[in-house]
Amino acid sequence: MLIVQKYGGTSVGSIDRIKNVAQRVVRTAKNGNQVVVVVSAMSGETDKLIGLAHQIAANPQEREMDLLLSSGERVTTALTAMAIEDLGVKAKGFTGWQAGIVSDAVHTKAKIEKIASERVKAALHEGYVVVVAGFQGITSEGDITTLGRGGSDLSAVAVAAALGADACEIYTDVDGVYTTDPNIVPEARKLEKISYEEMLELASLGAKVLQTRSVEFGMKYDVPIIVRSSFNDNPGTLVTKEDADMEQVVVSGVAYDKNQAKVTIKGVPDKPGIAAQIFKTIADANIIVDMIVQNTSTDGKSTDLSFTVAKTDAKKTLALTEGILKGLGAEGVDMRDDVAKISVVGVGMRTHSGVAATMFETLAQHGVNIMMISTSEIKVSCLIELKYMELAVRALHEVFGLAGGAEE
Amino acid sequence: MLIVQKYGGTSVGSIDRIKNVAQRVVRTAKNGNQVVVVVSAMSGETDKLIGLAHQIAANPQEREMDLLLSSGERVTTALTAMAIEDLGVKAKGFTGWQAGIVSDAVHTKAKIEKIASERVKAALHEGYVVVVAGFQGITSEGDITTLGRGGSDLSAVAVAAALGADACEIYTDVDGVYTTDPNIVPEARKLEKISYEEMLELASLGAKVLQTRSVEFGMKYDVPIIVRSSFNDNPGTLVTKEDADMEQVVVSGVAYDKNQAKVTIKGVPDKPGIAAQIFKTIADANIIVDMIVQNTSTDGKSTDLSFTVAKTDAKKTLALTEGILKGLGAEGVDMRDDVAKISVVGVGMRTHSGVAATMFETLAQHGVNIMMISTSEIKVSCLIELKYMELAVRALHEVFGLAGGAEE
Numbered sequence: 118m119l120i121v122q123k124y125g126g127t128s129v130g131s132i133d134r135i136k137n138v139a140q141r142v143v144r145t146a147k148n149g150n151q152v153v154v155v156v157s158a159m160s161g162e163t164d165k166l167i168g169l170a171h172q173i174a175a176n177p178q179e180r181e182m183d184l185l186l187s188s189g190e191r192v193t194t195a196l197t198a199m200a201i202e203d204l205g206v207k208a209k210g211f212t213g214w215q216a217g218i219v220s221d222a223v224h225t226k227a228k229i230e231k232i233a234s235e236r237v238k239a240a241l242h243e244g245y246v247v248v249v250a251g252f253q254g255i256t257s258e259g260d261i262t263t264l265g266r267g268g269s270d271l272s273a274v275a276v277a278a279a280l281g282a283d284a285c286e287i288y289t290d291v292d293g294v295y296t297t298d299p300n301i302v303p304e305a306r307k308l309e310k311i312s313y314e315e316m317l318e319l320a321s322l323g324a325k326v327l328q329t330r331s332v333e334f335g336m337k338y339d340v341p342i343i344v345r346s347s348f349n350d351n352p353g354t355l356v357t358k359e360d361a362d363m364e365q366v367v368v369s370g371v372a373y374d375k376n377q378a379k380v381t382i383k384g385v386p387d388k389p390g391i392a393a394q395i396f397k398t399i400a401d402a403n404i405i406v407d408m409i410v411q412n413t414s415t416d417g418k419s420t421d422l423s424f425t426v427a428k429t430d431a432k433k434t435l436a437l438t439e440g441i442l443k444g445l446g447a448e449g450v451d452m453r454d455d456v457a458k459i460s461v462v463g464v465g466m467r468t469h470s471g472v473a474a475t476m477f478e479t480l481a482q483h484g485v486n487i488m489m490i491s492t493s494e495i496k497v498s499c500l501i502e503l504k505y506m507e508l509a510v511r512a513l514h515e516v517f518g519l520a521g522g523a524e525e
Numbered sequence: 526m527l528i529v530q531k532y533g534g535t536s537v538g539s540i541d542r543i544k545n546v547a548q549r550v551v552r553t554a555k556n557g558n559q560v561v562v563v564v565s566a567m568s569g570e571t572d573k574l575i576g577l578a579h580q581i582a583a584n585p586q587e588r589e590m591d592l593l594l595s596s597g598e599r600v601t602t603a604l605t606a607m608a609i610e611d612l613g614v615k616a617k618g619f620t621g622w623q624a625g626i627v628s629d630a631v632h633t634k635a636k637i638e639k640i641a642s643e644r645v646k647a648a649l650h651e652g653y654v655v656v657v658a659g660f661q662g663i664t665s666e667g668d669i670t671t672l673g674r675g676g677s678d679l680s681a682v683a684v685a686a687a688l689g690a691d692a693c694e695i696y697t698d699v700d701g702v703y704t705t706d707p708n709i710v711p712e713a714r715k716l717e718k719i720s721y722e723e724m725l726e727l728a729s730l731g732a733k734v735l736q737t738r739s740v741e742f743g744m745k746y747d748v749p750i751i752v753r754s755s756f757n758d759n760p761g762t763l764v765t766k767e768d769a770d771m772e773q774v775v776v777s778g779v780a781y782d783k784n785q786a787k788v789t790i791k792g793v794p795d796k797p798g799i800a801a802q803i804f805k806t807i808a809d810a811n812i813i814v815d816m817i818v819q820n821t822s823t824d825g826k827s828t829d830l831s832f833t834v835a836k837t838d839a840k841k842t843l844a845l846t847e848g849i850l851k852g853l854g855a856e857g858v859d860m861r862d863d864v865a866k867i868s869v870v871g872v873g874m875r876t877h878s879g880v881a882a883t884m885f886e887t888l889a890q891h892g893v894n895i896m897m898i899s900t901s902e903i904k905v906s907c908l909i910e911l912k913y914m915e916l917a918v919r920a921l922h923e924v925f926g927l928a929g930g931a932e933e
Contacts, residue, residue, distance in 0.1 A: 195593030198592075203584075215669075
């Protein structure tokens with residue numbers, strides 16, 4: 118088998134942990150597998166480098182930022198290769214460009230365009246374990262790029278796709294993907310399997326085990342992704358194509374996102390083009406809007422428009438919105454950030470009705486008011502007051518029968 | 526003018542120092558010059574990385590070591606470029622391979638083979654200050670190499686040669702090249718000019734301002750090198766081609782080297798091939814021999830052979846020599862490391878006689894015994910007891926009239 122293993126910052130956070138990683142890699146190799154290892158920078162290292170940059174310049178150039186940040190993964194790549202060799206297995210470290218990871222030129226959040234994997238293939242063929250620096254690529258012009266936070270997950274999945282690997286194992290500090298956050302619901306159960314679609318909804322909703330883009334990439338190229346812990350030998354969670362098995366489970370998990378702020382524009386004239394004007398203004402400032410709800414106009418003249426943005430963008434959004442209020446002919450704007458989004462996710466929803474109804478009913482029973490609702494094929498999300506968040510997560514986890522012993 | 530400026534580890538040792546470097550670069554650029562900046566890693570950084578490698582593995586692979594160590598210069602390259610941009614001048618950072626520094630594949634001490642300077646030239650042409658990571662290159666196979674200790678000097682001189690730069694300024698923590706170590710002789714005088722040949726003798730003799738290979742490179746491609754301090758605006762020392770001016774000065778400087786050990790093989794049969802056998806054994810172990818003296822055989826049968834090696838190689842050399850003693854038919858071997866080499870250097874020696882005689886006489890007057898003598902066209906070296914070293918340096922500095930006010 119050809120296996121790609123990705124180790125995050127905590128997994129390579131110290132010399133001893135790198136040695137542990139090397140042992141796991143060597144074990145995998147000695148079981149007769151070809152192994153490609155993708156590593157992040159040692160935990161804290163990237164933040165340290167960002168700190169240096171901001172001490173140097175008020176607005177560090179993004180091109181130089183990428184050159185700077187890419188050094189962290191080089192260090193762990195070299196150290197991990199050395200540690201593997203020290204255990205008697207041949208290993209070779211490659212930077213992103215050496216591994217052929219070609220990206221676009223959008224510095225600090227570049228997108229992978231292709232993987233020219235000839236060198237990696239050749240090294241595997243010669244019997245080497247290949248260690249690849251995650252998080253980084255190179256433009257076709259030869260400039261170094263980074264892939265954004267969590268980009269090493271993407272490097273791993275993309276390399277796995279390019280090599281046609283049998284599995285891409287993402288090692289992290291948790292055992293796998295849970296039905297909800299075990300810190301809130303101790304009975305939360307680890308999932309044995311989950312579909313890419315469900316994982317995408319869970320990840321983008323704030324269950325931050327796997328970077329969203331890496332799941333999209335895995336889905337596109339059909340790469341089986343296994344999320345597991347580098348600190349034990351538990352089997353983890355397989356993220357894979359939807360299968361008949363999965364559809365029998367109506368709800369797979371309950372997610373929450375505390376990083377939300379709600380903006381409401383009151384008395385918006387009910388005429389075409391207004392919403393476009395508002396959201397173009399916000400998008401131009403690179404602010405991402407999540408939920409959007411527009412009430413039906415009762416008087417045929419004006420309505421209220423609500424939407425959510427990340428808490429960190431709340432103030433900027435408020436200012437932008439206030440700036441265009443007059444031009445819109447709206448009455449005023451409100452913002453509140455004591456809100457949270459809770460969501461139930463499951464591919465079974467496609468074939469089972471009543472999930473939304475059960476969710477609303479459960480929240481009502483616990484006296485939780487719903488401010489906004491948004492739905493997709495496999496997800497129902499509600500915006501509620503932040504103080505009810507934990508209560509709501511527990512109640513939903515119970516009502517959908519997610520608790521129970523670990524599956525394995 | 527096109528100027529290459531190289532800043533060593535202490536000059537970029539902190540955020541504030543990098544900002545100082547940026548100011549100097551910007552000043553040079555604003556005076557109408559094109560500027561290429563070559564930087565080392567922040568002081569201490571390379572040693573820190575070496576320390577990590579040795580914690581990971583008993584014998585870290587040299588290929589991986591180079592990948593590891595090259596990350597230090599990336600950090601300063603990016604930070605320096607950011608600092609320059611922050612002062613309003615366009616700057617672009619390049620790694621060694623991006624700057625086209627191609628080397629052989631001798632990892633950890635690679636030799637530069639060529640500089641493909643198209644990218645650097647293009648960036649200069651577009652009005653950028655170019656910052657290049659020193660100390661690193663890439664093989665034609667695409668593996669990252671480092672150029673050995675002091676390799677950033679070499680990067681700078683090689684880049685200057687490839688670009689046909691008007692000057693290569695080497696910024697360090699001293700004001701220039703002195704007639705001898707000012708810590709030993711406070712009256713030591715800074716030289717305004719020195720020839721490449723003299724600088725080579727002084728550098729290899731332990732006046733460590735400039736890496737030896739960089740001087741050789743500068744001499745080969747006729748690059749004017751200026752050694753100066755990054756902490757003040759003093760003019761420094763110009764290392765250049767020998768000129769008529771220089772020949773009038775008989776002795777330019779007095780150098781010393783405490784890192785010497787003397788090995789004497791006694792009773793070596795006086796027949797052809799013996800010396801070759803000894804030095805081949807030592808060379809095969811990658812030990813560099815410095816001075817070699819063979820006494821004339823008095824009885825026509827056997828003689829004593831003495832040579833010096835670096836102190837760190839002394840024990841190994843002794844063991845090697847003992848191992849071949851029997852085969853040689855020699856009587857025994859002695860080693861002592863309480864020795865030092867002192868040298869007087871000057872291109873004027875070519876045309877002035879009596880320098881060696883004055884040196885021996887001066888040492889004799891101070892009761893210093895000479896153990897070994899070796900000479901070149903522009904240098905006389907004597908091995909003496911370590912305890913007399915400072916005394917000897919002072920006496921020679923005085924007798925050759927090197928003291929006096931700074932030249933400028």
